[in-house]
Amino acid sequence: xxxxxxxxxxxxxxxxxxxRWGLNRTLGQMYAVxxxxxxxxxxxxxxxxxQISRSNVxxxxxxxxxxxxxxxxxxxxxxxxxxxxPSDIWEITRTLVVERRKRELDPTLSTLRDAxxxxxxNESDEYAQVRVQQMHDLMEMVTLWTxxxxxxxxxxxxxxxxxGEGISKILDVKDKLLLR
Amino acid sequence: xxxxxxxxxxxxxxxxxxxRWGLNRTLGQMYAVxxxxxxxxxxxxxxxxxQISRSNVxxxxxxxxxxxxxxxxxxxxxxxxxxxxPSDIWEITRTLVVERRKRELDPTLSTLRDAxxxxxxNESDEYAQVRVQQMHDLMEMVTLWTxxxxxxxxxxxxxxxxxGEGISKILDVKDKLLLR
DNA sequence: CTGAATTTTCAGTAATTTGTGAAAATTGTA
DNA sequence: TACAATTTTCACAAATTACTGAAAATTCAG
Numbered sequence: 001x002x003x004x005x006x007x008x009x010x011x012x013x014x015x016x017x018x019x020r021w022g023l024n025r026t027l028g029q030m031y032a033v034x035x036x037x038x039x040x041x042x043x044x045x046x047x048x049x050x051q052i053s054r055s056n057v058x059x060x061x062x063x064x065x066x067x068x069x070x071x072x073x074x075x076x077x078x079x080x081x082x083x084x085x086p087s088d089i090w091e092i093t094r095t096l097v098v099e100r101r102k103r104e105l106d107p108t109l110s111t112l113r114d115a116x117x118x119x120x121x122n123e124s125d126e127y128a129q130v131r132v133q134q135m136h137d138l139m140e141m142v143t144l145w146t147x148x149x150x151x152x153x154x155x156x157x158x159x160x161x162x163x164g165e166g167i168s169k170i171l172d173v174k175d176k177l178l179l180r
Numbered sequence: 181x182x183x184x185x186x187x188x189x190x191x192x193x194x195x196x197x198x199x200r201w202g203l204n205r206t207l208g209q210m211y212a213v214x215x216x217x218x219x220x221x222x223x224x225x226x227x228x229x230x231q232i233s234r235s236n237v238x239x240x241x242x243x244x245x246x247x248x249x250x251x252x253x254x255x256x257x258x259x260x261x262x263x264x265x266p267s268d269i270w271e272i273t274r275t276l277v278v279e280r281r282k283r284e285l286d287p288t289l290s291t292l293r294d295a296x297x298x299x300x301x302n303e304s305d306e307y308a309q310v311r312v313q314q315m316h317d318l319m320e321m322v323t324l325w326t327x328x329x330x331x332x333x334x335x336x337x338x339x340x341x342x343x344g345e346g347i348s349k350i351l352d353v354k355d356k357l358l359l360r
Numbered sequence: 361c362t363g364a365a366t367t368t369t370c371a372g373t374a375a376t377t378t379g380t381g382a383a384a385a386t387t388g389t390a
Numbered sequence: 391t392a393c394a395a396t397t398t399t400c401a402c403a404a405a406t407t408a409c410t411g412a413a414a415a416t417t418c419a420g
Contacts, residue, residue: 006298006305010312013291020202020284024408036308043367053410058368079365079418089314104200111193118186125186128216132190134269144344152348160351164324168332170350171340204378223397233380238398259388259395361420368415377406385398390391 001045007036011050022100023063026052030060031069031085035092040073040082067099090154101146105139112136181225187216191230202280203243206232210240211249211265215272220253220262247279270334281326285319292316 003011011032018028029050034041041049047057061083064070069092070083086092112132120126149157163170183191191212198208209230214221221229223237230237241263244250249272250263266272292312300306329337343350 004301004305004308006295006301007308010291010295010308013288017284017288022200022202026408036311037304038307055368055370055411056409059409062368081367089311089318093318104197108193108197111190115186115190121184121186124217125184127218128184128187128190131216131269138269138273138341141341141344145341145347148345148347156348156351160347161318161321161325164321165328167325167328167340168336171336206378235381235398235400236379239379242398261397364417364419366415366417369413371410371412373408373410375406375408377404379404380400380402382401383399385396387394387396389394 001041001049003033003049007033010036022103026050026056027060027063030057031064034064034070034083035085037084040075040084042078042080042082044080068095069099088154090157094149094152094157098146098150101143105143109136109139109143112139181221181229183213183229187213190216202283206230206236206240207243210237211244214244214250214263215265217264220255220264222258222260222262224260248275249279268334270337274329274332274337278326278330281323285322289316289319289323292319 011029014032015025015029018025021028023031029052030046033046033049043054043057043061046060047054050057061070064083065072070085073082073084075082086095112135115132116129116136118125118129120129152160191209194212195205195209198205198211201208203211209232210226213226213229223234223241226240227234227237241250244263245252250265253262253264255262266275292315295312296309296316298305298309300309332340
């Protein structure tokens with residue numbers, strides 16, 4: 001599969017960013033080409049478009065599947081597997097946020113809980129536990145938020161994000177609002 | 181500097197997580213020990229606590245400075261530089277969010293803008309531009325949010341996060357509220 | 361059931377990232 | 391200003407991560 005210069009440059013950029021996004025270069029490139037192409041793609045097409053080995057594509061697809069970022073589909077009369085990204089950008093975002101939370105927060109939350117169960121052995125442990133407690137509470141709140149987000153429609157999510165600076169105002173009058 | 185078993189295990193965990201957090205193992209460990217220790221630490225203490233070379237600590241501190249995650253201070257009668265983390269966990273969070281946005285979103289936002297300026301060369305470019313536009317708008321909203329967050333007091337930020345599932349309800353009645 | 365098409369696995373290699381010690385640069389005090 | 395203390399830099403080494411081709415496993419049409 002050939003790729004337009006415009007897609008090419010976007011793919012390269014997403015490759016660079018891939019590592020900062022908890023993926024890696026190849027995964028970033030792969031997802032870019034899948035997201036930017038309307039038709040579902042098979043492994044050979046991706047391999048050709050990105051000039052990487054077929055086996056590398058296979059491993060990348062495996063990982064993208066584990067992130068729930070791609071959808072598998074079949075094309076009548078073709079035995080190959082085809083992949084595409086959700087057409088709704090909000091769905092992608094929701095998935096990304098939840099999956100990152102799973103990888104970046106959940107394991108830590110569990111470690112922090114363990115530390116809180118321990119008996120502090122001296123003053124410095126006591127201080128450490130205070131900090132651990134703060135981190136724990138914070139991360140738990142973030143977890144609640146991402147769960148909430150998972151259940152939100154794209155429209156609602158979009159409305160929430162569009163609030164932007166409005167959020168501050170809303171917070172100020174929240175109590176008034178909810179107590180009525 | 182010696183380290184208690186509890187801190188030790190937390191440090192190791194933060195090291196593991198470091199890479200998932202856009203830092204790396206050593207940076208994660210370094211920040212853990214700084215955050216969990218009440219007194220400011222100097223480079224030699226960190227080097228000893230984590231069993232890593234003095235030069236590695238120097239490079240790590242440089243990076244933590246670039247993230248604005250540590251505060252430099254001096255202790256009277258001591259020529260060494262001492263470092264500590266903000267005592268307010270919300271301040272740390274605010275900084276982390278903003279710095280990650282700088283690294284993870286800003287460069288992409290700029291690339292997306294460039295792609296939108298280009299004249300699409302065919303139908304597939306046209307489709308790509310639609311997606312690019314969606315990503316762009318979304319990332320711009322996230323940027324607005326993080327800016328908003330930067331200006332919020334810790335109390336307000338905490339209140340916002342505590343909303344949790346309440347956010348959905350608030351969204352539902354937002355218009356009513358703001359139009360009054 | 362068979363076998364061709366397709367996907368996955370994996371050991372070895374390549375590329376990238378991280379860590380070190382020695383030397384250079386900077387700092388601050390006497 | 392001189393110099394000892396401290397920090398930073400950097401070339402190289404070590405460790406980790408990513409990529410490949412070949413072989414194994416799986417899938418499915420006939």
